[in-house]
Amino acid sequence: MWRHIASNALTFFVILVFLVGGGVIWAQREYETAGPLSEAICLEVPRGSNMSRVSEDLAEQGAVTSATLLRLGADYSDKTQSLKAGSYLVPENASMAEIVDIVTRGGASTCGTEVIYRIGVNSAEVEVRELDPTTGRFEDVAEFDPAADEVPEEYTRVREASDTRYRVALAEGVTSWQVVEELRSVDVLEGEVEVPEEGSLAPNSYEVAPGDSRADLIDRMQRAQEVILSEAWANRAPDLPLTGPEEALVLASIVEKETGVAEERPQVASVFVNRLRRGMRLQTDPTVIYGITEGQGVLGRGIRQSELRQATPYNTYVIEGLPPTPIANPGRAAIEAALNPAETQYVFFVADGTGGHAFAETLDEHNENVARWRQIEAEQGEDTQAN
Structure with missing residues:
Protein backbone atom coordinates (compact mmCIF):
# COMPACT_ATOMS: atom_id res chain seq x y z
CA MET A 1 0.00 0.00 0.00
CA TRP A 2 2.71 2.44 1.01
CA ARG A 3 4.60 1.52 -2.09
CA HIS A 4 1.49 2.38 -4.14
CA ILE A 5 1.09 5.71 -2.36
CA ALA A 6 4.76 6.55 -2.87
CA SER A 7 4.47 5.65 -6.52
CA ASN A 8 1.42 7.91 -6.94
CA ALA A 9 3.14 10.77 -5.08
CA LEU A 10 6.20 10.48 -7.29
CA THR A 11 3.98 10.48 -10.37
CA PHE A 12 2.12 13.56 -9.10
CA PHE A 13 5.42 15.33 -8.36
CA VAL A 14 6.74 14.55 -11.84
CA ILE A 15 3.52 15.87 -13.39
CA LEU A 16 3.71 18.98 -11.21
CA VAL A 17 7.31 19.63 -12.26
CA PHE A 18 6.32 19.29 -15.91
CA LEU A 19 3.35 21.62 -15.40
CA VAL A 20 5.44 24.25 -13.61
CA GLY A 21 8.20 23.93 -16.16
CA GLY A 22 5.71 24.21 -18.99
CA GLY A 23 4.15 27.24 -17.31
CA VAL A 24 7.53 28.94 -16.99
CA ILE A 25 8.33 28.24 -20.63
CA TRP A 26 4.91 29.59 -21.67
CA ARG A 105 16.88 52.09 -19.74
CA GLY A 106 17.10 55.74 -18.73
CA GLY A 107 18.26 58.66 -20.82
CA ALA A 108 16.08 61.26 -22.52
CA SER A 109 12.37 60.71 -23.00
CA THR A 110 11.49 59.56 -26.49
CA CYS A 111 8.05 61.11 -27.00
CA GLY A 112 5.59 63.59 -25.60
CA THR A 113 5.96 67.38 -25.59
CA GLU A 114 9.25 69.08 -26.30
CA VAL A 115 10.25 72.75 -26.01
CA ILE A 116 13.24 73.88 -28.07
CA TYR A 117 14.92 77.23 -27.47
CA ARG A 118 16.61 77.94 -30.81
CA ILE A 119 19.45 80.46 -30.81
CA GLY A 120 20.14 81.52 -34.39
CA VAL A 121 22.53 83.92 -36.06
CA ASN A 122 19.82 86.40 -37.05
CA SER A 123 17.05 85.59 -34.58
CA ALA A 124 15.89 83.37 -31.76
CA GLU A 125 12.67 81.46 -31.31
CA VAL A 126 10.93 79.08 -28.96
CA GLU A 127 9.35 76.03 -30.57
CA VAL A 128 6.78 73.82 -28.85
CA ARG A 129 6.16 70.49 -30.53
CA GLU A 130 4.66 67.09 -29.78
CA LEU A 131 5.51 63.67 -31.14
CA ASP A 132 2.69 61.87 -32.92
CA PRO A 133 3.39 58.25 -31.91
CA THR A 134 1.52 56.84 -34.89
CA THR A 135 3.73 58.62 -37.44
CA GLY A 136 6.89 59.06 -35.35
CA ARG A 137 7.00 62.71 -36.41
CA PHE A 138 6.96 65.87 -34.35
CA GLU A 139 4.04 68.24 -34.93
CA ASP A 140 4.50 71.96 -34.19
CA VAL A 141 2.17 73.27 -31.51
CA ALA A 142 3.50 76.84 -31.20
CA GLU A 143 6.41 79.05 -32.26
CA PHE A 144 7.27 82.51 -31.00
CA ASP A 145 10.04 85.05 -30.69
CA PRO A 146 10.65 85.51 -26.94
CA ALA A 147 11.91 89.07 -27.50
CA ALA A 148 9.02 90.31 -29.63
CA ASP A 149 5.96 88.04 -29.32
CA GLU A 150 3.46 87.46 -26.58
CA VAL A 151 3.93 84.11 -24.87
CA PRO A 152 1.27 81.74 -26.26
CA GLU A 153 -1.03 79.71 -24.02
CA GLU A 154 0.38 76.47 -25.45
CA TYR A 155 3.80 77.30 -24.01
CA THR A 156 2.37 78.15 -20.59
CA ARG A 157 0.40 74.90 -20.59
CA VAL A 158 3.33 72.64 -21.36
CA ARG A 159 5.58 74.53 -18.91
CA GLU A 160 3.26 73.35 -16.15
CA ALA A 161 3.40 69.70 -17.24
CA SER A 162 5.84 67.46 -15.41
CA ASP A 163 6.85 65.38 -18.44
CA THR A 164 7.75 68.23 -20.81
CA ARG A 165 11.30 68.01 -22.15
CA TYR A 166 13.52 71.00 -22.94
CA ARG A 167 16.45 71.60 -25.29
CA VAL A 168 18.63 74.57 -26.14
CA ALA A 169 19.78 74.48 -29.77
CA LEU A 170 22.73 76.61 -30.93
CA ALA A 171 23.09 77.36 -34.63
CA GLU A 172 26.54 77.28 -36.19
CA GLY A 173 28.03 80.76 -36.40
CA VAL A 174 26.32 82.39 -33.40
CA THR A 175 28.48 84.61 -31.22
CA SER A 176 29.04 84.04 -27.52
CA TRP A 177 27.29 87.31 -26.72
CA GLN A 178 24.21 86.17 -28.65
CA VAL A 179 24.18 82.86 -26.77
CA VAL A 180 24.32 84.49 -23.34
CA GLU A 181 21.70 87.11 -24.25
CA GLU A 182 19.26 84.44 -25.37
CA LEU A 183 19.98 82.11 -22.46
CA ARG A 184 18.91 84.92 -20.13
CA SER A 185 15.42 84.71 -21.65
CA VAL A 186 15.17 80.91 -21.25
CA ASP A 187 12.88 80.81 -18.24
CA VAL A 188 13.58 77.19 -17.26
CA LEU A 189 17.22 78.05 -16.51
CA GLU A 190 18.59 79.83 -13.47
CA GLY A 191 21.58 81.97 -12.49
CA GLU A 192 23.75 84.61 -14.08
CA VAL A 193 26.57 83.93 -16.51
CA GLU A 194 29.38 85.94 -18.03
CA VAL A 195 29.99 86.02 -21.78
CA PRO A 196 32.56 83.27 -22.48
CA GLU A 197 35.44 83.53 -24.92
CA GLU A 198 34.39 83.77 -28.54
CA GLY A 199 34.48 80.44 -30.36
CA SER A 200 34.54 78.38 -27.17
CA LEU A 201 30.95 77.06 -27.44
CA ALA A 202 30.02 74.04 -29.53
CA PRO A 203 26.90 74.60 -31.66
CA ASN A 204 24.61 71.67 -30.94
CA SER A 205 21.37 70.71 -29.21
CA TYR A 206 21.58 70.41 -25.42
CA GLU A 207 19.03 68.69 -23.19
CA VAL A 208 18.18 70.82 -20.14
CA ALA A 209 15.79 70.54 -17.21
CA PRO A 210 13.94 73.18 -15.20
CA GLY A 211 16.23 74.62 -12.57
CA ASP A 212 19.45 73.89 -14.46
CA SER A 213 22.18 76.51 -14.17
CA ARG A 214 23.01 78.70 -17.15
CA ALA A 215 26.65 78.58 -16.07
CA ASP A 216 26.61 74.78 -16.05
CA LEU A 217 25.10 74.73 -19.55
CA ILE A 218 27.81 77.09 -20.82
CA ASP A 219 30.39 74.79 -19.23
CA ARG A 220 28.91 71.81 -21.10
CA MET A 221 29.10 73.74 -24.37
CA GLN A 222 32.74 74.66 -23.73
CA ARG A 223 33.76 71.11 -22.82
CA ALA A 224 32.11 69.84 -26.00
CA GLN A 225 34.01 72.39 -28.12
CA GLU A 226 37.30 71.48 -26.44
CA VAL A 227 36.77 67.82 -27.38
CA ILE A 228 35.88 68.66 -30.99
CA LEU A 229 38.86 70.99 -31.42
CA SER A 230 41.27 68.56 -29.78
CA GLU A 231 40.18 65.66 -32.01
CA ALA A 232 40.30 67.79 -35.18
CA TRP A 233 43.74 69.18 -34.31
CA ALA A 234 45.08 65.66 -33.71
CA ASN A 235 43.82 64.64 -37.18
CA ARG A 236 44.85 67.80 -39.04
CA ALA A 237 46.48 67.90 -42.44
CA PRO A 238 50.26 68.37 -42.46
CA ASP A 239 52.03 71.70 -42.96
CA LEU A 240 49.13 74.00 -42.20
CA PRO A 241 50.05 77.67 -41.67
CA LEU A 242 48.61 77.59 -38.15
CA THR A 243 50.56 77.80 -34.90
CA GLY A 244 48.10 75.89 -32.75
CA PRO A 245 44.48 74.95 -32.01
CA GLU A 246 43.67 78.54 -31.08
CA GLU A 247 44.46 79.78 -34.58
CA ALA A 248 42.58 76.82 -36.04
CA LEU A 249 39.49 77.97 -34.13
CA VAL A 250 39.90 81.50 -35.50
CA LEU A 251 40.14 80.19 -39.06
CA ALA A 252 37.19 77.85 -38.53
CA SER A 253 35.03 80.75 -37.36
CA ILE A 254 35.81 82.67 -40.56
CA VAL A 255 35.02 79.61 -42.68
CA GLU A 256 31.73 79.25 -40.79
CA LYS A 257 30.68 82.84 -41.42
CA GLU A 258 31.68 82.78 -45.09
CA THR A 259 29.87 79.54 -45.95
CA GLY A 260 26.29 79.50 -47.13
CA VAL A 261 26.50 75.99 -48.57
CA ALA A 262 27.76 73.36 -46.14
CA GLU A 263 29.52 71.32 -48.82
CA GLU A 264 31.71 74.31 -49.68
CA ARG A 265 33.46 74.51 -46.32
CA PRO A 266 36.61 72.62 -47.45
CA GLN A 267 36.92 74.82 -50.56
CA VAL A 268 36.39 78.04 -48.62
CA ALA A 269 38.95 76.86 -46.06
CA SER A 270 41.41 76.14 -48.87
CA VAL A 271 41.18 79.74 -50.08
CA PHE A 272 42.14 81.14 -46.69
CA VAL A 273 44.86 78.54 -46.11
CA ASN A 274 46.34 79.30 -49.55
CA ARG A 275 46.26 83.03 -48.80
CA LEU A 276 48.00 82.51 -45.46
CA ARG A 277 50.67 80.41 -47.15
CA ARG A 278 51.29 83.09 -49.77
CA GLY A 279 51.29 85.96 -47.31
CA MET A 280 48.13 87.46 -48.81
CA ARG A 281 45.62 89.33 -46.70
CA LEU A 282 42.46 87.38 -45.99
CA GLN A 283 40.15 90.25 -47.01
CA THR A 284 36.97 88.75 -45.59
CA ASP A 285 33.93 90.88 -44.73
CA PRO A 286 32.73 88.88 -41.67
CA THR A 287 35.88 89.82 -39.75
CA VAL A 288 35.32 93.50 -40.51
CA ILE A 289 31.71 93.21 -39.34
CA TYR A 290 32.83 91.56 -36.09
CA GLY A 291 35.22 94.43 -35.49
CA ILE A 292 32.28 96.83 -35.83
CA THR A 293 29.68 94.93 -33.78
CA GLU A 294 32.05 93.09 -31.42
CA GLY A 295 29.73 90.15 -31.90
CA GLN A 296 26.82 91.95 -30.26
CA GLY A 297 24.05 91.42 -32.75
CA VAL A 298 23.75 91.78 -36.50
CA LEU A 299 25.17 94.79 -38.37
CA GLY A 300 21.97 95.17 -40.38
CA ARG A 301 23.54 97.23 -43.18
CA GLY A 302 26.35 97.13 -45.68
CA ILE A 303 29.96 97.80 -44.74
CA ARG A 304 31.02 101.38 -45.42
CA GLN A 305 34.15 102.13 -47.42
CA SER A 306 35.54 104.04 -44.44
CA GLU A 307 35.14 100.87 -42.33
CA LEU A 308 36.99 98.80 -44.92
CA ARG A 309 39.90 101.25 -44.71
CA GLN A 310 39.89 101.62 -40.93
CA ALA A 311 42.72 99.83 -39.15
CA THR A 312 41.25 97.53 -36.50
CA PRO A 313 42.47 94.16 -35.18
CA TYR A 314 39.64 92.50 -37.14
CA ASN A 315 39.92 94.34 -40.46
CA THR A 316 41.55 91.67 -42.61
CA TYR A 317 41.64 94.09 -45.52
CA VAL A 318 44.27 95.98 -43.52
CA ILE A 319 45.96 93.54 -41.14
CA GLU A 320 48.19 90.62 -42.07
CA GLY A 321 47.14 87.10 -41.19
CA LEU A 322 44.37 86.07 -38.83
CA PRO A 323 42.43 88.34 -36.46
CA PRO A 324 43.22 87.95 -32.73
CA THR A 325 40.16 85.88 -31.79
CA PRO A 326 37.41 83.85 -33.42
CA ILE A 327 34.51 85.87 -34.78
CA ALA A 328 31.80 83.31 -33.91
CA ASN A 329 31.30 79.82 -32.56
CA PRO A 330 32.09 77.41 -35.42
CA GLY A 331 30.56 73.95 -35.65
CA ARG A 332 32.39 70.66 -35.99
CA ALA A 333 32.24 70.67 -39.80
CA ALA A 334 33.86 74.12 -40.06
CA ILE A 335 36.61 73.15 -37.61
CA GLU A 336 37.35 69.96 -39.50
CA ALA A 337 37.36 71.87 -42.82
CA ALA A 338 39.81 74.44 -41.46
CA LEU A 339 42.17 71.66 -40.37
CA ASN A 340 41.63 69.49 -43.45
CA PRO A 341 40.96 71.93 -46.30
CA ALA A 342 40.46 70.79 -49.86
CA GLU A 343 43.66 70.61 -51.90
CA THR A 344 43.19 73.48 -54.35
CA GLN A 345 45.03 76.47 -55.74
CA TYR A 346 42.06 78.75 -55.12
CA VAL A 347 42.82 82.18 -53.65
CA PHE A 348 39.59 83.96 -54.62
CA PHE A 349 35.87 83.38 -54.34
CA VAL A 350 32.71 85.41 -54.87
CA ALA A 351 28.98 84.72 -54.62
CA ASP A 352 27.52 82.90 -57.62
CA GLY A 353 23.85 83.75 -57.16
CA THR A 354 22.79 80.30 -55.93
CA GLY A 355 23.83 80.74 -52.31
CA GLY A 356 27.26 79.29 -53.03
CA HIS A 357 30.48 80.67 -54.48
CA ALA A 358 32.50 80.73 -57.67
CA PHE A 359 36.16 79.96 -56.92
CA ALA A 360 39.20 81.11 -58.87
CA GLU A 361 42.95 80.55 -58.95
CA THR A 362 43.88 83.78 -60.74
CA LEU A 363 42.80 87.40 -60.53
CA ASP A 364 41.59 87.35 -64.13
CA GLU A 365 39.30 84.39 -63.41
CA HIS A 366 38.10 86.11 -60.26
CA ASN A 367 37.30 89.33 -62.11
CA GLU A 368 35.21 87.35 -64.59
CA ASN A 369 33.32 85.73 -61.70
CA VAL A 370 32.80 89.14 -60.09
CA ALA A 371 31.43 90.54 -63.35
CA ARG A 372 28.93 87.68 -63.55
CA TRP A 373 27.91 88.28 -59.96
CA ARG A 374 27.42 92.01 -60.62
CA GLN A 375 25.18 91.11 -63.56
CA ILE A 376 23.14 88.76 -61.36
CA GLU A 377 22.80 91.52 -58.74
CA ALA A 378 21.60 93.96 -61.41
CA GLU A 379 19.05 91.48 -62.73
CA GLN A 380 17.80 90.75 -59.23
CA GLY A 381 17.46 94.48 -58.64
CA GLU A 382 15.39 94.84 -61.82
CA ASP A 383 13.15 91.97 -60.74
CA THR A 384 12.62 93.62 -57.34
CA GLN A 385 11.69 96.93 -58.95
CA ALA A 386 9.33 95.17 -61.36
CA ASN A 387 7.52 93.51 -58.48
Missing part, protein backbone atom coordinates in the same frame (compact mmCIF):
# COMPACT_ATOMS: atom_id res chain seq x y z
CA ALA A 27 5.32 32.69 -19.49
CA GLN A 28 8.79 33.38 -20.87
CA ARG A 29 7.56 32.96 -24.43
CA GLU A 30 4.58 35.25 -23.73
CA TYR A 31 6.87 37.84 -22.12
CA GLU A 32 9.20 37.94 -25.11
CA THR A 33 6.75 37.54 -28.00
CA ALA A 34 5.32 40.43 -30.03
CA GLY A 35 2.65 42.37 -28.18
CA PRO A 36 -0.91 43.31 -29.18
CA LEU A 37 -0.32 47.00 -30.01
CA SER A 38 -1.52 47.81 -33.54
CA GLU A 39 -0.23 51.41 -33.33
CA ALA A 40 2.59 53.00 -31.37
CA ILE A 41 1.64 54.85 -28.19
CA CYS A 42 3.25 57.44 -25.95
CA LEU A 43 3.54 56.07 -22.41
CA GLU A 44 3.90 58.56 -19.58
CA VAL A 45 5.70 57.36 -16.45
CA PRO A 46 5.11 60.02 -13.77
CA ARG A 47 7.65 60.73 -11.07
CA GLY A 48 7.05 58.48 -8.07
CA SER A 49 5.27 55.84 -10.13
CA ASN A 50 6.03 52.12 -9.85
CA MET A 51 6.02 49.07 -12.09
CA SER A 52 2.62 47.99 -10.83
CA ARG A 53 0.92 51.22 -11.92
CA VAL A 54 2.83 51.26 -15.22
CA SER A 55 1.83 47.68 -16.02
CA GLU A 56 -1.85 48.44 -15.31
CA ASP A 57 -1.65 51.53 -17.55
CA LEU A 58 -0.12 49.44 -20.32
CA ALA A 59 -2.84 46.82 -19.98
CA GLU A 60 -5.57 49.50 -20.14
CA GLN A 61 -4.03 50.88 -23.34
CA GLY A 62 -3.90 47.41 -24.87
CA ALA A 63 -0.11 47.30 -25.00
CA VAL A 64 0.25 44.06 -22.99
CA THR A 65 -1.92 40.98 -22.54
CA SER A 66 -1.19 40.64 -18.82
CA ALA A 67 -0.16 43.32 -16.33
CA THR A 68 0.77 40.60 -13.85
CA LEU A 69 3.05 38.83 -16.27
CA LEU A 70 4.84 42.09 -17.12
CA ARG A 71 5.44 42.77 -13.40
CA LEU A 72 6.73 39.24 -12.84
CA GLY A 73 9.02 39.53 -15.87
CA ALA A 74 10.40 42.86 -14.61
CA ASP A 75 10.98 41.31 -11.17
CA TYR A 76 12.66 38.23 -12.63
CA SER A 77 15.03 40.39 -14.70
CA ASP A 78 15.79 42.65 -11.69
CA LYS A 79 14.48 45.76 -13.46
CA THR A 80 11.54 46.68 -11.25
CA GLN A 81 13.55 49.19 -9.22
CA SER A 82 15.12 50.72 -12.35
CA LEU A 83 11.92 52.39 -13.57
CA LYS A 84 12.62 55.89 -14.96
CA ALA A 85 10.14 58.76 -15.08
CA GLY A 86 9.50 60.25 -18.51
CA SER A 87 7.48 59.88 -21.69
CA TYR A 88 8.39 56.93 -23.86
CA LEU A 89 7.49 55.83 -27.37
CA VAL A 90 6.25 52.24 -27.27
CA PRO A 91 6.31 50.90 -30.85
CA GLU A 92 3.60 48.71 -32.32
CA ASN A 93 3.84 45.02 -31.44
CA ALA A 94 6.45 45.74 -28.74
CA SER A 95 6.95 42.73 -26.46
CA MET A 96 6.73 43.00 -22.68
CA ALA A 97 10.49 42.52 -22.49
CA GLU A 98 11.04 45.41 -24.93
CA ILE A 99 8.65 47.68 -23.02
CA VAL A 100 10.36 46.96 -19.70
CA ASP A 101 13.70 47.77 -21.32
CA ILE A 102 12.30 51.07 -22.69
CA VAL A 103 11.00 52.31 -19.33
CA THR A 104 14.07 51.23 -17.33
